Amino acid sequence: MPAVNDALARLAAAADDPGAAPDAADLEAVLASADAELMDVVAAAARLRFRHFGNTVKLNYLVNLKSGLCPEDCGYCSQRLGSKADVLKYTWLSPEQAAEQAAAGVAGGASRVCLVASGRGPTDMDVERVGKTIAAVKDAAPGVEVCACLGLLKGGQAERLAELGADAYNHNLNTAEEAYAEICSTHTFADRVDTVDAAHGAGLSPCSGLIAGMGESDADLVSVALGLRELHVDSIPVNFLLPFDGTPLEGTWELDPRRCLRILAMVRLANPAAEVRLAAGREVHLRQMQSLALQIVNSIFLGDYLTSEGQAAKDDLALIADAGLVPLGLESAPEAVRTAVRPRRRGAGTEVAPNA
Ligand code: SF4
Numbered sequence: 001m002p003a004v005n006d007a008l009a010r011l012a013a014a015a016d017d018p019g020a021a022p023d024a025a026d027l028e029a030v031l032a033s034a035d036a037e038l039m040d041v042v043a044a045a046a047r048l049r050f051r052h053f054g055n056t057v058k059l060n061y062l063v064n065l066k067s068g069l070c071p072e073d074c075g076y077c078s079q080r081l082g083s084k085a086d087v088l089k090y091t092w093l094s095p096e097q098a099a100e101q102a103a104a105g106v107a108g109g110a111s112r113v114c115l116v117a118s119g120r121g122p123t124d125m126d127v128e129r130v131g132k133t134i135a136a137v138k139d140a141a142p143g144v145e146v147c148a149c150l151g152l153l154k155g156g157q158a159e160r161l162a163e164l165g166a167d168a169y170n171h172n173l174n175t176a177e178e179a180y181a182e183i184c185s186t187h188t189f190a191d192r193v194d195t196v197d198a199a200h201g202a203g204l205s206p207c208s209g210l211i212a213g214m215g216e217s218d219a220d221l222v223s224v225a226l227g228l229r230e231l232h233v234d235s236i237p238v239n240f241l242l243p244f245d246g247t248p249l250e251g252t253w254e255l256d257p258r259r260c261l262r263i264l265a266m267v268r269l270a271n272p273a274a275e276v277r278l279a280a281g282r283e284v285h286l287r288q289m290q291s292l293a294l295q296i297v298n299s300i301f302l303g304d305y306l307t308s309e310g311q312a313a314k315d316d317l318a319l320i321a322d323a324g325l326v327p328l329g330l331e332s333a334p335e336a337v338r339t340a341v342r343p344r345r346r347g348a349g350t351e352v353a354p355n356a
Pocket residue numbers: 070071072073074077078079080081117118119120151
């Protein structure tokens with residue numbers, strides 16, 4: 001395993017050279033780095049983040065058009081076949097209902113709305129329905145980008161979504177090709193790659209990411225990060241497993257905040273100019289270290305996730321303001337939060353129990 005500072009120097013040089021590619025062993029060294037080296041790792045990734053995206057943060061807003069009851073068996077997913085997870089289950093929102101949900105996110109500063117539906121993939125009728133939803137979202141919020149995430153696409157569906165106004169298509173690779181069969185038996189890694197390629201070929205901006213914390217190795221994480229690079233995806237959501245009770249990965253708690261930072265940095269170093277998006281699980285796994293993660297990523301989801309709640313949007317905006325960052329599309333940072341000074345009225349000199 002190379003020393004991490006040597007690896008970071010080579011990765012920085014590779015990022016500067018359009019003809020070079022990051023080395024897998026160097027990326028693995030980033031994941032294996034010691035806590036005392038963590039700031040070196042974050043700094044190397046931050047240099048690329050600021051070089052390509054300045055002080056902007058893209059805010060994305062999820063609308064779950066259809067929740068639960070999926071026939072696929074992805075082990076990490078609370079909506080999977082046989083899931084006992086206590087999540088909302090409903091069929092398609094109407095275009096008006098979806099547009100109303102999306103408007104809340106846009107009002108909060110989101111510049112992209114992600115329309116997601118559970119299931120293996122859409123029927124042609126589903127695609128037309130989503131087209132009406134895209135129109136309703138764009139009517140209500142002109143200028144907003146819409147990304148569709150509807151599962152595996154069949155021939156012609158990506159082109160039709162582009163005609164109907166979709167700007168982007170999300171389909172995550174989730175994990176390495178070598179590990180894919182361990183997380184899903186009802187479709188393959190190659191199926192997912194085909195859909196990302198189809199979206200790209202139809203002119204949709206390809207969005208594809210990963211989930212960390214599912215029992216994968218460091219080599220698996222590097223493999224999926226480099227796989228996303230090979231697919232030339234524009235945006236990479238990095239999810240940290242939320243091990244819902246009632247799913248096969250219930251009780252799988254492998255991550256800590258420093259590990260999450262290393263994973264984000266590795267993805268950034270592997271894909272210097274891609275939008276790296278902090279996605280589900282950030283509040284649970286990064287906790288107080290979310291502010292450091294913003295030095296690496298240039299994009300986050302605002303609000304709630306598909307089946308779990310995120311932290312309050314106002315807390316996200318405060319996090320962004322405190323980091324001196326500006327939501328993409330806004331001219332200035334959200335107003336800084338000022339907390340009033342509270343004189344002590346407990347502990348020594350009082351009859352009230354101390355704060356300990
Ligand atoms: S296809 Fe999508 S909704 Fe269905 S189980 Fe897999 S991840 Fe969940």
